[in-house]
Amino acid sequence: xxxxxxxxxxxxxxKALKRAVDLAVMAKASLSVLSVVPDLCMMELSDDDCKSxxxxxxxxxxxxxxxxxxxxSKKGVEMDTAVKFGNAADIIIRACTDKKADLVVVGSxxxxxxxxxxxxxxxxKVVEHAPCDVIVVK
Amino acid sequence: MNEEKRSPxxxxxxxxxxxxxxxxxxxxxxxxxxxxxxxADFLKTGxxxxxxxxxxxxxxxxxxxxGIWNLAMPxxxxxxxxxxxxxxxxxxxxxxxxxxxxxxxxxxIKVWGKQAQPALGWDFSSIFGLNYILLGIILGIVWVxxxxxxxxxxxxxxxxxxxxxxxxxxxxxxxxxxxLKYLGGxxxxxxxxxxMGTAIFVxxxxxxxxxxRPLTGxxxxxxGVCGVSAAVAAAPVVKARGVDMAYSIGMLLLVGVVxxxxxxxxxxxxxxxxxQFGAWAGTGILNSAQVAAAALIFDPHTIETLKVxxxxxxxxxxxxxxxxxxxxxxFAKGEEEAEGKVNVNLGKILxxxxxxxxxxxxxMFAFSSTGVFTPKGVELHGKSFYSFKIDEKKEVRTxxxxxxxxxxxxxxxxxxxxxxxxxxxxxDKQITSAEQIPLVLKAQDFxxxxxxxxxxxxxxxxxxxxxxxxxxxxxxxxxxxAFGLIGLGMQITWTxxxxxxxxxxxxxxxxxxxxxxxxxxxxxxxxxGSI
Numbered sequence: 001x002x003x004x005x006x007x008x009x010x011x012x013x014x015k016a017l018k019r020a021v022d023l024a025v026m027a028k029a030s031l032s033v034l035s036v037v038p039d040l041c042m043m044e045l046s047d048d049d050c051k052s053x054x055x056x057x058x059x060x061x062x063x064x065x066x067x068x069x070x071x072x073s074k075k076g077v078e079m080d081t082a083v084k085f086g087n088a089a090d091i092i093i094r095a096c097t098d099k100k101a102d103l104v105v106v107g108s109x110x111x112x113x114x115x116x117x118x119x120x121x122x123x124x125k126v127v128e129h130a131p132c133d134v135i136v137v138k
Numbered sequence: 139m140n141e142e143k144r145s146p147x148x149x150x151x152x153x154x155x156x157x158x159x160x161x162x163x164x165x166x167x168x169x170x171x172x173x174x175x176x177x178a179d180f181l182k183t184g185x186x187x188x189x190x191x192x193x194x195x196x197x198x199x200x201x202x203x204x205g206i207w208n209l210a211m212p213x214x215x216x217x218x219x220x221x222x223x224x225x226x227x228x229x230x231x232x233x234x235x236x237x238x239x240x241x242x243x244x245x246x247i248k249v250w251g252k253q254a255q256p257a258l259g260w261d262f263s264s265i266f267g268l269n270y271i272l273l274g275i276i277l278g279i280v281w282v283x284x285x286x287x288x289x290x291x292x293x294x295x296x297x298x299x300x301x302x303x304x305x306x307x308x309x310x311x312x313x314x315x316x317x318l319k320y321l322g323g324x325x326x327x328x329x330x331x332x333x334m335g336t337a338i339f340v341x342x343x344x345x346x347x348x349x350x351r352p353l354t355g356x357x358x359x360x361x362g363v364c365g366v367s368a369a370v371a372a373a374p375v376v377k378a379r380g381v382d383m384a385y386s387i388g389m390l391l392l393v394g395v396v397x398x399x400x401x402x403x404x405x406x407x408x409x410x411x412x413x414q415f416g417a418w419a420g421t422g423i424l425n426s427a428q429v430a431a432a433a434l435i436f437d438p439h440t441i442e443t444l445k446v447x448x449x450x451x452x453x454x455x456x457x458x459x460x461x462x463x464x465x466x467x468x469f470a471k472g473e474e475e476a477e478g479k480v481n482v483n484l485g486k487i488l489x490x491x492x493x494x495x496x497x498x499x500x501x502m503f504a505f506s507s508t509g510v511f512t513p514k515g516v517e518l519h520g521k522s523f524y525s526f527k528i529d530e531k532k533e534v535r536t537x538x539x540x541x542x543x544x545x546x547x548x549x550x551x552x553x554x555x556x557x558x559x560x561x562x563x564x565x566d567k568q569i570t571s572a573e574q575i576p577l578v579l580k581a582q583d584f585x586x587x588x589x590x591x592x593x594x595x596x597x598x599x600x601x602x603x604x605x606x607x608x609x610x611x612x613x614x615x616x617x618x619x620a621f622g623l624i625g626l627g628m629q630i631t632w633t634x635x636x637x638x639x640x641x642x643x644x645x646x647x648x649x650x651x652x653x654x655x656x657x658x659x660x661x662x663x664x665x666x667g668s669i
Contacts, residue, residue: 009381037380038637040387042629043299043622044366044425048490053370057380087633 001029004101006092006126008036009061012107016137020105021072023135030078032099033068034092035061039085058083089125096130105135144212147290149205151230152198158237159194162187181245189613190241193233201230220293228294229621236620239277240270247273267402271434271623275398278627287628298625302427303495305618308611309448310502311511312441314518318503321446325420325453328660332421333457336653337362340645341468349641351472353382355465357642360390361649363458364451365425371458371491375466386646388637393650394424395630401654402436410662412442418661419443420450422654427626434619441612442521444619452496459491512605519572525603526570532600533567538593542581551584569601 005020007013017033024031037057041050065081072079084091096104106123127134178184204226214224251263262268281287287295313321337358344354355376360369369386372378378386401423405415419432433447466487505511512518516525534542543564551557559577563569569578579598582591638646 038633040384040634042366043427043626045370049367049370052374053383056373060380
C-alpha cells in the first residue's frame, strides 16, 4: 500500500502527517510526503532568482522531514519526500496518479484556513477530483 | 503545453489572428460589407487599422506555422522547443488580448465616457485614466484570479518578462544625450537618498519591533531597492527562510499593486507633469515592471513619462548590489556575535547581481546616438527629432516673420542671445541649428500675446520630423510593453498576496506608504520644469 500525505507547513498539516504516519506504521505501507509550496516565481524574478528561492524552500522542508524519515526507517516504514511548487490541489491530485497512491491524507484547511471563505478549498477540491481514496484530518 | 498530447490550440489562435487581419484588410479595400470598419468608425480607431492588419498578419502567420509544427511533432524536448514552440499559444492569446484592450475596450470606454458626461457631469474614462495599459493589467488580474491560466498558456505568460526587458532595451534608443545627463544626475540624487534612507529605516524598525534579522534584511532590500527581485536577491546573504521570503514577496506585491493603481490618479489630480510623475513612480513604486506600468497608465500615448521613470528605475536597480553587500555586512556583524564569521564574497555579488538588460539599454543608447537609426541630418534634441536642412516647407509664414520683426523692433526682446537667434530666424526663414531651438522657444517669455507665443512654437514644430524607423521602433516597443503588462497582471495572484502576513505586512505597509508620500512631496514640490 502507498500512502500520500500533503504538507504545507501548517499545524493542520502536521496533524495530517501524524495521522498518515500512524496509518503507515499500522498497515506497513510506504509513505510519500509531498510538501506543497505556493509558486512565488513571477515576472519580477529572473530564472536564477526563482531557482535560488526554490532551493532555499526545498532545503528547508527536506531538513524538516529528515528526522521523521530516520525515525520511520527504524520502524520499517519506507518514506520518500518531494517538494512541489504551485497550486496545492492540482499538485496533490496529479501526485496521486504519479505515485500510484492508494490513499491521500490532507489537512482540513491549510496555512490560510483562518479566513472563512477559503476554508478547506484545497481539501474539498482534492476530495472531489483525486483518483484515489482521501482522508481529511480534522 | 502538454508534451505528449497533440493540441491544436496554437494553430487555432494563429488562424484567428490571421483571419482577423485578413477580414480587416479586405474591408479596408471596401470589398466586404461594413461590419468591422463601421465599428472602427464608431470607436474612432480608423487610424490604427494599418497597425492592426500588419501585426495581425505577421503574428498570425508565425503562430499558425508553429501551430502546425506543434500538431505534427508534439514532442518538445530541445531548448528551442521550450523557448519558441511551447509558449506560442500563450503569446498568441496575449496578443489577442492586446488587440481587445487597445482597439476595442479603451475606445469603447472613451466613447461611453463622452456619452455619459452630460449626465454625470464628468468623463469617467479620463478621470480614472482607463486606457489600454490599465485595462490590460486589470484584465490580467481578473483573468488569473477567476478562471486561472490554463496549462497551454502558462509558458506564454512567462515570456512577459522577456517582452518587458526587450521593451526597456529598445527604449534606450529614444534618449538624447542631454536628456540622459540631466535625468541621470537627478535620479542618482533621488534614488541614492531614498534607497539608503528606506533600507536603514527598515533595519531600525525591524530592531524596534524585534523582528527576526533574516526577515528584516529581506524587507530592507525589497522596500528599499526594487521590490520582489531585491528581496529574493538579498535572501541568501541574510539566510532568509522560506516563510520570510513568502511574507515579503506577498507584501511587496500588494504594496506595489496598490501604488500602481493610486499613483496615476493622484498625480492627475494635483497636476504633476511628466518629469515629476516619472520621478515619483521611479522612486516610490516598488517593483520594476510596476514602475513602467504606472508611467504608461499615467501617459500611454507619448513616452516622456516612461523615459523618466525608466531612468529612475534603472538607477535604482544599479544600487541593488551595493544594498546586498551592505546587508551582508550588517548580517555578518550580528552573526559574529552569535556564532563566528560569515563569509561574503563581495566581488561575486557585484558580478552576479549586475542586471544584463541595463547593459543592453546602455548599448542601445550608445548605438542610437551614433545615428544608425535615423536618416542623415536628423538629430534628437530633447523630446523630438529635428532636421535642419533648408526646405520651403519648413519656412515660417511671411506674416509671422513680420510679426517677429515688429516685436524685436519694439525692443521687447532684451536677451542678446535670443535676439541674435531671432534675427537669424528672420534671415533664414527657418531654424537652422540645434542651438537656436531653445533660444527661439525662450522668446515666448518676452511676449504676453498667445498668438505670438504660438509663432515661436510653430517655428520649432516646422523643423521637427518623425523618422520612420524610430516611429516603427516606438510602435513595436509599445506592443512589447502592452504585452508585458498584461502578463504582469496575470502574475498578480491572490495566492501570492495572501502570503503576506505577520509583522512583515505591518512594516511593509508602513514603510511603503511613507516612502510613497515622502517621494510624492519631494517630486511635486522640488522638481521644477520639464525635460
